Amino acid sequence: MSTPSQTRAAGTAAEGSPSARGSRARAAVITTTLAVAWFLVAANIAVVPPLLTFVAADLELSPARQGALLVALPLASFLGNVLFGPLVDRIGRSRSMVLGTAGAAVSLGCFAFIGDGTTAIVLRAVTGLLMPLIGISVFPCLTECFPPERRLALTGYVIASGSFAQMVTAPAAVVVAGRGSWRWGFLALAAVAALASLSALLTMPHRRRSAAPRSAAQHLRSLVPPRRAGIRGGVMAFYAFIFSLFTVTTLYPTWLLSGLGADRTAAENSAALLFLVGGGVAVAVASVIGTIPVRLQRTVLFVALLLPAVVVLAMPATAKTYGAQMATYSLLVGLQSLASPMLRARINLLADEDEITSLNASLNAGYQLAAAAASALSALLFQLTPSFWLNAGVAALGFCAAAAMFTAGRDDRQDRSETTARASRSGP
Known part of the structure; x- marks a missing residue:
């Protein structure tokens, strides 16, 4: 019987072997x-x-x-x-x-x-x-x-x-x-x-998967999240988050340009720099998401779903300050890059093997519908209140709803999945 030190040594050797590389x-x-x-x-x-x-x-x-x-x-x-x-x-x-x-x-x-x-x-x-x-x-x-x-x-x-x-x-x-x-x-x-x-x-790897033919009604039902609380809460939180995000971001460039001064070229250059910086923040956040400890992932995700409610309200509150707009927009898209992959990863972790594809179809289809509905609503709200407060207020309520749906969606199976993931990461 091998000792723990021998096991770790063997593991280290295995990691350095040609097959491991x-x-x-x-x-x-x-x-x-x-x-x-x-x-x-x-x-x-x-x-x-x-x-x-x-x-x-x-x-x-x-x-x-x-x-x-x-x-x-x-x-x-x-x-x-x-x-x-x-x-x-x-x-x-x-x-x-x-x-x-x-x-x-x-x-x-x-x-x-x-x-x-x-x-x-x-x-x-x-x-x-x-x-x-x-x-x-x-x-x-x-x-x-x-x-x-x-x-x-x-x-x-x-x-x-x-x-x-x-x-x-x-x-x-x-x-x-x-x-x-x-x-x-x-x-x-x-x-x-x-x-x-x-x-x-x-x-x-190309693996053919077996599945019985489905009717049109079954195709539509594949877009409905399973009854399990953990998955259903995560999917509904994803829908609410995307809807809230597009309620702000659809007309944000138009509103931003209108407040950057009469010089159109200078305003466009300033807006381009703002979006470039925000995109860079989003890429950086998404790239390091795997370093979040397992025990903190649920808390971090809850914060990433809820904090945008404060961020979007800060946008119209700091309308005249370009630096504040760059900071709030970068924070918003950074939180998006944090929430989206974490929600997807947790939903897929909870799903059975034969549910994963339908769940991702549901997420993608819901994304399209939520974005389209939010874009239409965003235009209406902006016409009613060009100051952008109405867009920000509706989005803030939506982000709060997303956090609440995620919290309500926890179940025993999710606890077991987190325990399994933690054990797998810590190793023998």
Whole structure:
């Protein structure tokens, strides 16, 4: 019988062995592949709004067609989440990612060569249908490839890639469009999609999953969280958090620019710097999330859900102070980068193996619906109160509701999952 010191020595040797090094390298490649795929999802959502002026002028789009171009992707993505949630389990998550990224490479590449508005709208809808094949698969692949004690840190890295995409896509697309052509931005995204598809094909484990055919009603029911309190509370908290976030962020750039002075160029430069700093904070926060001790994770998540209620109220309260706006916006997106991966990781930890894909489809579809509803409400509230107090007040109530839902969702199974994760991290 070996002593504890012998066990630790053997473990140390094993960690330094060629097989251990190969395992770490393979884990890094898989994580990078998932991060690139999530970057593609986030960048694809962010790329059209800043390029709309260039595309509309080139293709002579009417205001109605411009609106259709903006909403085609989120509406199609919601439908794709409903349709493809159960399908992903049948064909396998890695295969789903390969199909989604390959299809996106084709649709984004074709978009770079369009000549009319109708084709543009159709291609955005096609891309929107394909995005769920990627988005649904990314986080379940983490649970499939890595043990529970590593998932939170890796989820943070993947989420960081999405934050990085939001940070760089808009300014890079505008610069490229202004100095060359808006079409180059879509060609660049097509290249990213092709790279993600090739990497997923070569490096991801391909396991076919068995699942019985589902009816349309069963597809819709897959979007309803399970009855277990821990999962249901986490999913509902996620919906409330996203709704509250978009109630503020949708019209925040418009409100911010209106208060930065009459010099439009200076105001745009100041706003660009603010968003760049905020994006950098979001990336940094998401990258270090795995260092949070297990015993503190629930408390940290509760704070990340509740603290934005104070932050958004501080925005209109400090409307005339640029430094305060940079601080409050950076704190808000930093808390978003903290709350989102932690909620996803905890929900997936609590779920059974056959629930994970449907749960991620539910999260993604709910994200689309919450963002769309909050964007519409945000515009109405801003018209009623241009001072932004009404937007901030409604969002603050929503953040409080998200924290309350998360707290009410705790159950015995969650306690057991936390105990298991803590034991796995501490080792023998």
